[in-house]
Amino acid sequence: MAINTFARKEVKFLLEMYQYEGLMEVIHEYMNPDQYCIGGREYGIYNIYYDTPDDFLIRESLSKPYYKEKLRLRSYYSPAGPDDLVFLEVKKKIGGIVTKRRVSMTLAESDAYFATRQKPEAKKYITEQVFRELDVFLDHYPVAPKQYISYQREAFFGKDNNDFRLTFDRKITERRFDLRLDYESYGNYIIGEDQRLMEVKVSDAMPDWLVQKMSELKIYKTSFSKYGRAYTNFVREIAQNRKHIYISGVSRVDDRILMNRSV
Template structure:
């Protein structure tokens, strides 16, 4: 097992193709592509988000509370074996500051933990601490696999400040059935064609050169949550379906 911990601010921007094409060359003056994005390549991220039967986690999250947290199972490849490595992540947001704690497990360990409460064994104190945090989360929230979200990502980090990161996510695919990472990436795209979600990940203030570029290109931040937008779309479609059933019943 291995653990990583992140604490940072995140700003989000929705870009069309023109903004994206104009921005990338400017970024390369100050940033380098992530090691997984050499030669212009993207990498893929696959997630299963966990929530209650009543969607309490995401409903609380989209209300923009002071504190929120969510649990997800993440992979950077489509698993094909129980021993394949996956990330179990507990993501917290407190007054705008994101804190992400995660532990690397085998797919089998993760499923046994999430479905049956069997804790993974670790001799490492910090790993054990994160596992205990997740165990506590599971004890107070009866969560189940709720939604799949997969996407492709292009990432950059600052040449001078490697803690300054930018990611561009596209082809954000979601589904509410067949909720296993092994099933692969298929479902509905929640972004428009040629649209990108840019996330700025910072420990403090954004670099002046970056804010100047955003101003010149007239790029403005927005509020966008992958899971939140998926849920609002799902709720809207569900309401439309119920309305149609009610109309047919009356008629």
């Protein structure tokens, strides 16, 4: 079993293709590709986000509070098998600083944990700490799988600073059904095919070379949450369905029918 803990700033930028290509002209001078991205390769990331029946966690997150948190199960395989490694992560943002604590286990072990709180054998004290944190989270929030998000990622880290990371995500895909990691990756795209979501992950300030290049390319910070964008699209679709039904002459709408898309 592995454990990872992160604490850093994460700044996001939504790029058009010409901006992405412009950045790539200088990135290799200052950064090395992640071990899984050598030679221009990408890797897939597949997530299940957990939320309450009334979607409290994502609604609270979209209100931009000082403190927010989320729970997700992540895999680097699609579809994941019962013995494949997955990561259960609690991600928190406090005043702009992102912390992420996670434990790894097999997909089958994660099913057992959510069903009965049966934990895999923890060989490290820190792992036990994270599981206690997860237990507190699950006691406080009656969560269930609510959102699938996957994407293809290209990642780099600084030659002079391994804590400086830069990632580009494309094919960001969402769905609110078939909410398991042992299903294939499919769904609706939430950004354009020629767009890239860039995330700058640093423990301090961004390097000067990156700031200068982004200024040249007119790249500006954006507020972007993958889960948030997917949820916003979902709510908009429900509103459009209500309007369509009303215009069609139906005066009473059964919300259970409209919400069926999320089951």
